[in-house]
Amino acid sequence: MTTPHRPELGDSRRDSSTRPSGRVNRRLNKALCWFRPAQRENGDRGAGFVEIGVVTVFAAAIITLVYQSEISSTFNNGVRQMVCLVGGPECGDETWVDHDRPEDPEEYEWGGGGDNNHADNQNIAMQSATAYGWTDQEWTCLDSMWSQMSGWDPSIVDPEYGTHGIVGFNPAVHGAMPDGFQNSASVQIDWGLSYIESTYGTPCQAWSYWQSTKSY
Structure with a gap:
């Protein structure tokens, strides 16, 4: 049990409030007040939000x-x-x-098609196929195959498979392009019919192979 401090009775002990530690605590508390939010009554909360x-x-x-x-x-x-x-x-x-942008891709020399003589090209192929004996069902197979390959457009190039013209000539598969092939639908058709006969025998056999591989 501690004896209370009685300065009026001549007690020489110093009041703790006057000790150095007491002064330090008071100064510390005063400094911390700058960082403590102001205590407000309930009515002043709105003003705080405004601030x-x-x-x-x-x-x-x-x-x-x-x-x-x-x-x-x-x-x-x-x-x-x-x-x-x-x-x-x-x-x-x-x-x-x-x-970092890559260079523009090289353009195909033939462009993207645009020949409007599709019906004429189709008639040329029908007459030439008759000379091979390819009528009725064989002609239907040939028409179906070349319609899907090119739509009977001699100037078209398929960028995915690399095929050219009406008959789907592919330099990577078929070798050197025949003379006049690029500018003539008749040359393309003659090459295509000859290639089908020597490789598959008939258009229907070529059409069956093309359906599974998209090439022939």
Whole structure:
């Protein structure tokens, strides 16, 4: 049990409130008050929210002004220069997207089709197929196959399979392109009929093979 401090009785013990540790505690508490939120009554909570809103709007305005000022541009230029130093594209008008964009693909010499004489080309093939004895069902197979290959367009090129013209000539499979093949529907048809006869025998057999492989 401790004896209470009685200075009026000549007690020489110092009051704890006057000790150095007491003064330090008071100063520490005073400093911490700067970081503690103000204690408000229930009626003042609305005012607190208003103050927070005003501070938020003010901070947003400052950020916007900094972004629109030359400070932002200077910072971005500095970052770009540092990136360029470690192997990026040269610091000019070229952007990273422009620098990494692949080159344009090579275009086919024939273009994408557009021949409007499909019916005429179909009639030429029908007359030429008759000379081989390919009528009725055989002609139906031939018509179906070349219709799906090219739509009877002698200028078309299939970018997926690499086939050319009405008859689906493929340089990677069939070798060198015959003379006049590129500009003549008749030359294409004559080559196609001859190729079918020597390789498959009949259009229906060629058509059956093409349906499963998309080539012949």
